[in-house]
Amino acid sequence: MQEALGDTYDSCWQPTFEEKAQLARLSGKLFIFASTAIKFILDRQEVNPKGQLANLFTLQSDNTLSQLDSLYLHVLKSARPAGDAINWLSRFQMIVGAILVLENPVSASILARLLDQAEGAIKAALANLHSILAPLGEGSELTYKVHHKSFPDFIFGHSCPSEFQIDENEHHLHLTGACLKVMNKQLKFNICQVTVPSEDQYRELDDLLKKGLSTGHISKELEYAICFWASHLGKVKNMDSKILALLGEFSKSHLMHWLEALAWIKKLDIAHTALKSVLIMLVC
Numbered sequence: 001m002q003e004a005l006g007d008t009y010d011s012c013w014q015p016t017f018e019e020k021a022q023l024a025r026l027s028g029k030l031f032i033f034a035s036t037a038i039k040f041i042l043d044r045q046e047v048n049p050k051g052q053l054a055n056l057f058t059l060q061s062d063n064t065l066s067q068l069d070s071l072y073l074h075v076l077k078s079a080r081p082a083g084d085a086i087n088w089l090s091r092f093q094m095i096v097g098a099i100l101v102l103e104n105p106v107s108a109s110i111l112a113r114l115l116d117q118a119e120g121a122i123k124a125a126l127a128n129l130h131s132i133l134a135p136l137g138e139g140s141e142l143t144y145k146v147h148h149k150s151f152p153d154f155i156f157g158h159s160c161p162s163e164f165q166i167d168e169n170e171h172h173l174h175l176t177g178a179c180l181k182v183m184n185k186q187l188k189f190n191i192c193q194v195t196v197p198s199e200d201q202y203r204e205l206d207d208l209l210k211k212g213l214s215t216g217h218i219s220k221e222l223e224y225a226i227c228f229w230a231s232h233l234g235k236v237k238n239m240d241s242k243i244l245a246l247l248g249e250f251s252k253s254h255l256m257h258w259l260e261a262l263a264w265i266k267k268l269d270i271a272h273t274a275l276k277s278v279l280i281m282l283v284c
Contacts, residue, residue, distance in 0.1 A: 068150055068154075069154045069159060069160075072132060072150075072151055072154050072155070073154075073160070073161065073164070075129065075131055075132055076129075076164050078128065079092075079127075079128035079129050080092075088125065089163055089164075091121060091124075091125040092125055092164070093166060094115065094117075094174070095111075095115070095117070095121075095122050095125050095126065096125075096126070096129070096133070096155070096166065097166045097167075097168075097170070097171035097174070098111060098114075098115060098171055098174065098175060098178075099111070099133065099144055099145075099146070100146065100152050100155065100156075100166065100168075100171070101168060101171045101172050101175060101232070101235075102175070102228075103227075103228040103231050103232070104224065104227075104228065105143050105144075105145055106143065106220070106221075106224055107137070107140060107141055107142055107143045107220075108122050108123060108142045108143065108144065109140050109142070110220045110221050110224065113182075113219070113220075113221040114175075114178050114179070114182060114221045114224060114225070115178055116178070116181075123142075126144055131147075132146070132147055132151050133145070133146060133147070134146075134147050156168050168235075169235070169236060169237050172232045172233075172235040172236050173232075173236045173239075173240070173243065175228075175232045176229060176232040176233045176236060176243055177242060177243055177246060178225075179224070179225035179226075179228065179229035179232060180225075180229060180243070180246035180247060180249075180250055181246060182221050182222055182225040183222065183225050183226060183229065183250055183254055183258060184246060184249050184250055184253070184254060186219060186222045187222070187226075187254040187257035187258060187261060188254075188257055189256075189257060189260075190260075191217050191218060191257065191260060191261055191264070192215055192217050192218070192264050193217060215264050215265060218261055218264060218265060222261070223265060226258055226261050226262055226265075226267075227262075227265075227267055227270065229274075230273075230274035230275070230277050230278050231274075231277075233247075233277070233278060233281060234277040234278075234280075234281065236281070239281065247278075258271075259271055
């Protein structure tokens with residue numbers, strides 16, 4: 001804490017020894033509390049470390065929230081805008097919910113296309129949440145990752161206030177639908193455009209890839225969708241009519257295209273487990 005707070009970007013402000021000691025007492029023995037608190041204080045979106053620190057000193061836990069959960073709640077309340085809270089909360093629920101249930105982290109640009117949202121809307125919704133969702137990388141590689149697993153535990157848990165609480169099942173359902181929509185829109189026969197008829201149609205996939213055949217026709221959001229749609233579906237408690245309709249379209253029109261795309265990215269081995277889990281969902 002001494003090292004981090006001793007090198008702030010605001011040359012006009014430095015925390016006093018007493019303030020650092022008070023923050024240390026507030027953190028107790030929880031390193032993640034201290035780490036999150038410092039990220040909150042030094043948040044470049046706020047550019048107000050003195051005010052952020054003062055806000056933290058008003059923090060009090062109650063009987064239902066631990067000290068760390070109280071800090072998370074404080075960060076969320078500080079991030080919520082006063083003038084457009086309803087719309088922000090809606091975006092927060094959708095975007096943070098998706099990030100927390102993703103099977104594999106994806107960049108903000110890929111997440112935007114997967115959710116059919118503007119990339120700018122994702123960045124705006126997360127702009128004041130960097131102390132709990134770390135922005136890693138730059139440009140098209142910018143990816144948001146959770147600093148510590150205690151945050152999902154809090155946001156999914158019953159102690160989290162309802163306005164911020166995220167329903168894990170709901171967001172697995174949402175991502176299942178998003179993946180199916182992407183697959184139904186983008187999957188097609190001969191997606192990598194192998195010239196047919198030609199001698200290449202009889203070659204092994206590895207030989208074609210070694211020859212330089214590009215898999216660039218498989219977008220990154222489609223790659224995520226074909227790999228993880230069944231994983232999300234397997235964590236859904238009840239499928240609704242929209243998912244069933246999307247699943248029906250996929251099974252009738254794109255099942256073989258899905259297998260072909262998996263083969264191109266060398267993930268065909270996941271198909272058996274995926275189909276088995278979906279069958280179990282449909283039968284039960």
